[in-house]
Amino acid sequence: MTLHPELCEHVQPGTWPFEVALVIDEQVGFTDALVACRRCGAHYLLEMLDWRGHHRLMRIATVESERVRALLHDLGRGSCDPKRAGASVEQVQAGAAFTPWLLLLDARAMRIEAIQPVPQGRKLPTVSWRALPCDGSWLDDVTSAVGCGVTVRTG
Numbered sequence: 001m002t003l004h005p006e007l008c009e010h011v012q013p014g015t016w017p018f019e020v021a022l023v024i025d026e027q028v029g030f031t032d033a034l035v036a037c038r039r040c041g042a043h044y045l046l047e048m049l050d051w052r053g054h055h056r057l058m059r060i061a062t063v064e065s066e067r068v069r070a071l072l073h074d075l076g077r078g079s080c081d082p083k084r085a086g087a088s089v090e091q092v093q094a095g096a097a098f099t100p101w102l103l104l105l106d107a108r109a110m111r112i113e114a115i116q117p118v119p120q121g122r123k124l125p126t127v128s129w130r131a132l133p134c135d136g137s138w139l140d141d142v143t144s145a146v147g148c149g150v151t152v153r154t155g
């Protein structure tokens with residue numbers, strides 16, 4: 001049994017189960033990326049929502065592995081056309097299904113600190129972090145929940 005049925009069982013606080021398949025955007029480390037679970041190969045799209053210091057808050061979407069494989073194949077073959085590559089990446093991003101979870105990452109230690117539901121009453125943005133305020137307000141909401149002992153744990 002898992003508390004986050006939309007994610008594979010290996011995505012747990014205190015771990016770093018991800019292998020980066022493709023960095024889509026970065027700012028001192030990746031901000032948006034396609035990743036795969038090292039244990040079961042499930043693919044996810046991580047996109048930064050907010051950050052402060054070495055903490056990064058990510059929305060997480062599931063992506064069909066077939067689509068990721070096709071994309072990587074495409075990019076390997078057509079990397080000389082960045083415009084086309086961008087369109088293929090956008091297609092995969094558009095086909096990703098966002099889960100109701102937010103991952104709080106420690107980008108320095110490369111560790112999932114916490115997995116929290118999207119705070120009640122807040123709508124998950126779909127735009128890039130570059131179009132978001134990234135003023136720490138999402139982080140405050142999520143870390144205050146963690147501070148109250150509402151951390152998500154199995155068992």
Ligand SMILES: [Zn+2]
Pocket residue numbers: 008009010011017037038039040041042
């Ligand atoms: Zn897994």
